Amino acid sequence: MNVAIVGLGYVGLPLSLQFAHNGVNVTGLDIDPAKVNAINAGQTYIKHIAAATVAAQVSAGRFHATTDFSAAGQTEAVIICVPTPLNKNREPDISYVLNSGRAIAPHLRPGMLVVLESSTYPGTTDTDLRDVLEAGSGLKAGADFHLAFSPEREDPGNPDSKVAQIPKVIGGYSPACLEKATAVYSRAIKTLVPVSSCRAAEATKLLENIFRGVNIALVNELKLVYAAMDIDVWEVINAAKTKPFGFMAFYPGPGLGGHCIPIDPFYLTWKAREYGQLTKFIELAGEVNAAMPVHVVNRAAAALNSCRKPVNGSRILLIGLAYKANVDDMRESPTFVLMDELKRRGADVAYYDPFIPVITPTREHGHWTGTQSVTWNRETLSGFDAVIIATAHSGVNYAELADWCPLLIDTRNAMAGIPTRDGQLWKS
Numbered sequence: 001m002n003v004a005i006v007g008l009g010y011v012g013l014p015l016s017l018q019f020a021h022n023g024v025n026v027t028g029l030d031i032d033p034a035k036v037n038a039i040n041a042g043q044t045y046i047k048h049i050a051a052a053t054v055a056a057q058v059s060a061g062r063f064h065a066t067t068d069f070s071a072a073g074q075t076e077a078v079i080i081c082v083p084t085p086l087n088k089n090r091e092p093d094i095s096y097v098l099n100s101g102r103a104i105a106p107h108l109r110p111g112m113l114v115v116l117e118s119s120t121y122p123g124t125t126d127t128d129l130r131d132v133l134e135a136g137s138g139l140k141a142g143a144d145f146h147l148a149f150s151p152e153r154e155d156p157g158n159p160d161s162k163v164a165q166i167p168k169v170i171g172g173y174s175p176a177c178l179e180k181a182t183a184v185y186s187r188a189i190k191t192l193v194p195v196s197s198c199r200a201a202e203a204t205k206l207l208e209n210i211f212r213g214v215n216i217a218l219v220n221e222l223k224l225v226y227a228a229m230d231i232d233v234w235e236v237i238n239a240a241k242t243k244p245f246g247f248m249a250f251y252p253g254p255g256l257g258g259h260c261i262p263i264d265p266f267y268l269t270w271k272a273r274e275y276g277q278l279t280k281f282i283e284l285a286g287e288v289n290a291a292m293p294v295h296v297v298n299r300a301a302a303a304l305n306s307c308r309k310p311v312n313g314s315r316i317l318l319i320g321l322a323y324k325a326n327v328d329d330m331r332e333s334p335t336f337v338l339m340d341e342l343k344r345r346g347a348d349v350a351y352y353d354p355f356i357p358v359i360t361p362t363r364e365h366g367h368w369t370g371t372q373s374v375t376w377n378r379e380t381l382s383g384f385d386a387v388i389i390a391t392a393h394s395g396v397n398y399a400e401l402a403d404w405c406p407l408l409i410d411t412r413n414a415m416a417g418i419p420t421r422d423g424q425l426w427k428s
């Protein structure tokens with residue numbers, strides 16, 4: 001079997017490797033020549049994927065990458081894993097999906113399968129993507145070629161999370177499309193979960209991410225309410241999660257980050273408007289979560305104030321630029337929002353992240369490009385007036401932090417169990 005995977009990022013690369021590992025010939029298609037060259041040279045650009053894993057599949061001849069989309073024509077299935085961000089008006093931007101569709105369409109042959117994996121609103125696959133595929137190929141979905149949607153479920157930073165072991169939802173444009181998609185994915189994934197349509201599969205992915213966004217908002221709200229009552233929300237969550245049924249722990253933080261949770265819910269709110277439907281829960285969760293960075297900065301200001309220092313002119317270090325512990329992914333990271341807000345108030349801002357030595361260009365925070373992580377040593381760290389723990393990477397030595405830094409603002413309960421001095425630790 002030959003498959004093409006379009007978009008070799010956090011989703012497409014592990015999926016490619018899983019197919020190749022299971023003996024499928026994989027052609028990786030990406031518009032970024034640097035990624036294509038890295039793969040063909042057996043290298044990696046994602047921290048949790050080892051170069052040796054890429055090299056093994058490349059040298060076995062089961063995996064190669066190219067920017068030439070005509071290669072899709074030699075495969076029986078094309079799987080699209082490209083970004084689905086929001087535009088600057090916070091509306092869905094499916095241009096990457098449509099551009100991929102346009103690039104594939106001229107190479108579609110009868111009997112081929114096209115699957116979309118990118119998170120998106122219901123209707124993208126069977127309307128928007130179908131339109132460009134049909135227009136560019138002259139073929140009809142469901143009659144001449146197969147079309148399906150199957151959302152990615154990735155748990156970045158979890159070493160036990162393996163593509164092959166995570167059940168995969170699939171919806172087809174027709175029963176035959178579903179059958180074809182199931183046959184292709186069964187070469188790489190152990191458990192497949194068929195649903196009745198592409199739209200049901202698209203809606204499933206949105207439910208999963210909205211569920212997280214809403215529950216994180218709930219604990220963020222409770223964090224503020226309980227703090228006012230002098231109750232530690234972390235203690236409460238840890239106690240509540242001992243309940244063996246009917247409760248699932250979510251944790252507060254400095255705001256949402258990553259490619260999914262801050263973005264995907266708004267794909268649904270946008271689409272719901274077309275149907276005259278309100279999405280109050282989603283909007284409210286968005287509001288609560290979006291208010292968190294300012295809450296943290298206000299808390300840092302109060303902490304500095306307790307030492308008779310203003311934010312303006314203070315040196316403040318952010319620990320963790322990645323949006324999640326133990327990953328190197330800084331997309332949509334709330335740390336950027338914290339840095340922007342602190343800088344706006346006149347602070348001198350720096351960051352430390354063992355996984356991100358230097359800030360590479362981002363869509364929204366380009367002004368930080370080129371900024372380097374500070375070096376971890378007593379001399380450097382003791383020079384800061386305050387340290388905000390934004391992401392709790394497990395490799396960070398929090399005891400040294402307590403030893404070296406006068407003020408700690410902890411948004412992740414990273415300092416739990418570590419002795420601190422009176423007035424030094426501010427939970428936020």
Ligand SMILES: NC(=O)c1ccc[n+]([C@@H]2O[C@H](COP(=O)([O-])OP(=O)(O)OC[C@H]3O[C@@H](n4cnc5c(N)ncnc54)[C@H](O)[C@@H]3O)[C@@H](O)[C@H]2O)c1
Nearest residue numbers: 007008009010011030031032082084099100118119152154
């Ligand atoms: N990262 C995650 O944990 C995760 C989890 C579940 C779902 N998703 C969803 O999967 C999709 C992809 O996310 P990702 O994290 O892999 O993104 P990513 O930015 O890591 O990778 C996307 C890749 O697509 C390439 N690309 C862009 N336009 C292209 C085009 N027209 N043709 C070919 N390649 C193109 C980019 O160069 C990049 O290599 C998104 O819809 C995202 O919401 C991501």
